[in-house]
Amino acid sequence: MLSWAPFLTILLVAGPVLAGLIFTGLPALDVMPSLGRTHPSLAGFIVLFHMPGFVTALRLTLVTGVGAALLSFALAVAFSAEALTRPSWRWLTRLQTPILASPHSAIALGFAFLIAPSGWIVRLLSPWATGWTLPPGDLVTLRDPWGLAMVLGLTLKETPYLVLMIISASAQVPARSLMAAAGALGDPLAVAWIKVVFPSVYRQVRLPMLAVLAFSLSVVDMPLILAPGNPPPLAVLAVRWLTNYDLSMYVPAAAAAMLIMLIVLASGALWWVAEWPVAWLARVWVERGGPNPLLDMILWSAARLAVVLGAAAFAGGTGQALWSVARLWPFPDARPVAFTLATWTGQAQHSLGTIAVTVAVAGAVVGSALVLSLACLEHMQRQRGRLGLGMQALVFAPLLVPQIAFLFGMQVLLVRLHLDGTLIAVAWSHLIFVLPYVLLSLSDPFLALDPRYAASGAALGAGRARVFFALKLPLLIRPIAVAAAVGFAVSFAQYLPTLFAGAGRIATLTTEAVTLSSGGDRRIIGVLAMLQAALPLAAYGLALGAPFLLFRRRGGMRP
């Protein structure tokens, strides 16, 4: 009876991605029947390659995308190695939640205000230390030609996500006994963790890592703030052309989207292939034994760099909070010269309706994602299987395929179905991204649930449905609540899907924030950034609190 679940899930999640890819892929090959173009050609790619600055745009994409993914991964591994082996670092992992909850654009704006030549750091040092009464004109800290600000901004946001994945994966390996054995050999603890625990954790971190890689190569909102714009990275270029009223630009835009997809696939494949030699070298190195002062030093500094970047994210958030209550904050003052709550009260009346829409969409999406995920998992378990590789590839496609490669095509699909501009369309477009995350965070706890509970239930005469609803669900309430919180955060953060599926008509907090940031008033951007972080934080809070409330009367179930 449950066999519909995997099919429905794939249809809802992978269907639009495939359809979208087709409707983006055809224009990339110059096929647009509605415009009378029916002969496939590579004209779009030729325009793309001959565009002034194409090589720079390509280089920016590769440097920022691959650079940010590698740096985030390295920092996340180093930080996890320290945090999981030093009790005094434990509390730092809990501080990550606000960074996880804040959308990319808000993090980028906060970081930009921190490091700009007229930003907070320079303001704190001026004029007493620097002598500057005006921002230094020759200092380029933002939008630098190599995209380093962009790499750091992305790393700031992605590292906590990878740390979360590593920590939750390491909870599922017998880390304690492995570490006890390794510690006996005399390595520093962090190095020992890398040697013995990380290899078994890595397998579960591969998928999130590839998702980070795909995301970094194709992100659109962050480079608008942090990367140079003349030319920008390829993804920005593609969106810029796709929203151009000269419809002939659709062809090179689709070509650019397809090129980004090829880059994502190629770099993902390269990553996968590189695992072999790296694993072989690592094995040789581990078996050789002996002290590793260099690695110890690298880990030590990388973990601290991760902490510094985390602190930068917090400082950026604090800067935005200050802006939200500032009346005037000119350079070089280190803090606003006058405060006001007018921005909050002014924005509140506009935002209430938007918040309601945002929460309603997220609620419907997360509800459906939970039902579908649990149904899939229950079905898999009854079939005594895990998620097959094909199913995994299809469900996680939205995370691994760049958004711009299929969102525009998906819009065509929605227009054909007469669904564009409706709440259903927006919810569907969110579900595509929410479901993989919900399934990802539910599947391990679900499959790890001790099968003896179900066996005892069955022995006591409960049917499979009753075992599911009366035993498994209550036992899983904590991971379900966490998965829901993750789902809410993902839904809240969606910008391009909301814009395209909603035909611009459905405004959520995030589309509102991006639109208003085109107006550049930092005080309003500050208010929206606070609201954008507050909603997912509230969801996380509820997720952590829900088990306490639900199990008031069941002492044994309290976490």
Next chain:
Amino acid sequence: MIRRRDFFTGLALSVGVLPVPAWAQSADWEFIEARARGQSVYFNAWGGDPQTNAFLDWIAGETKARHGIDLVHVKLTDTAEAVTRVLAEKAAGRSTGGSVDLVWINGPNFVAMKDQGLLSAPFATDLPNWRYVDKRKPSNLIDFTIPVNGLESPWRIAQVVFVYDEARTPLAGLPKTASAMLDWAEAHRGRLTHPNARNFLGATFLKQALVGLVPDRDILQQAATDATFQTAAAALWSWYDALRPHLWHDGRDFPETGATLLQLFADGEIDTAISFNPAEAANGIANGTLAKSARVHVLDGGTIGNTSFVAIPYDAAHRDGAMVIANLLLAPEVQARAQDPAVLGSFTVLDLAALDPTQRAMFQKVDDRAGMPTNAQLGAPLLEPHPSWMTRITGEWERRTSQ
């Protein structure tokens, strides 16, 4: 249902377009107003300016109270988004029930929509308030040299100004012509920039320079040809090539939008910033984004001005409601409110001589707000060049500046 309504719409349109006696028009208008009641009109307008958003909020309240129409402001990051959306609907073969009812456009967006057949029937001259519109102001009838012919209805006037800070850089020290700008930028490295030329305001910066540098301005009123562009633009590019290395970030990177440009000015990274809103300084002072000493000035020989319009796409689902709103935007009391610097500070498109004394009085509020220029200071606005100039300038700028 839908078919019947379309039939009536078509009927009303064919009546509206023909020259009919005034009584018939007014009866027609009542018919339109009656049908508009209860509609939800999706007004696609740039949403980056909180003051404009607040003004449209107020308009929404008025349309609801006066006409029973729900106005939904679809906030755009870029007007091209709405144009693309209508284009996508056309490409998908849709001819009714479109998602854009009314759109705030002008210049290149208007030409793009007109050329692609995205604006079907004229409506502006059928609006009862059309009689108040100042027909002597060329920009109300001709949008970037293209005759409007009733396809869009005016609602506010824009003119290029340069914002500066009187306390930081007194006006006497600032350049008043394009060529003076070059000397000034050499002496003040990194203190000047303009938005990316793909942005409307960025292209306007270059057009403003072109208007000041070209020997014969009249050729700008015709579509640019390879020959005219080459001669006219030669002066522009030799000026710009000399200027660019002295701009902010060595002229290698540019702010994305007018808003980010203004932010750079507010942060003190640059000394002067181009704007299309004569009330920019006054508004910034009033809402606290700019210092009290912020002012605006225009260049010697005048600056480019244009009119902002609203248009109705060919497949709009709620054409009647959109017309009622376009008409409301022209109502004297609404225009007077928009001109109030405390609200928008945007200059009116109406002919004050066509109003009765009480209506006229609403516009004659004494304006003593700091930073607000007088009409005399602004001078007569210069005409926008033909859109083909802008397209060519943008393309050539991109070719020259992309690294």
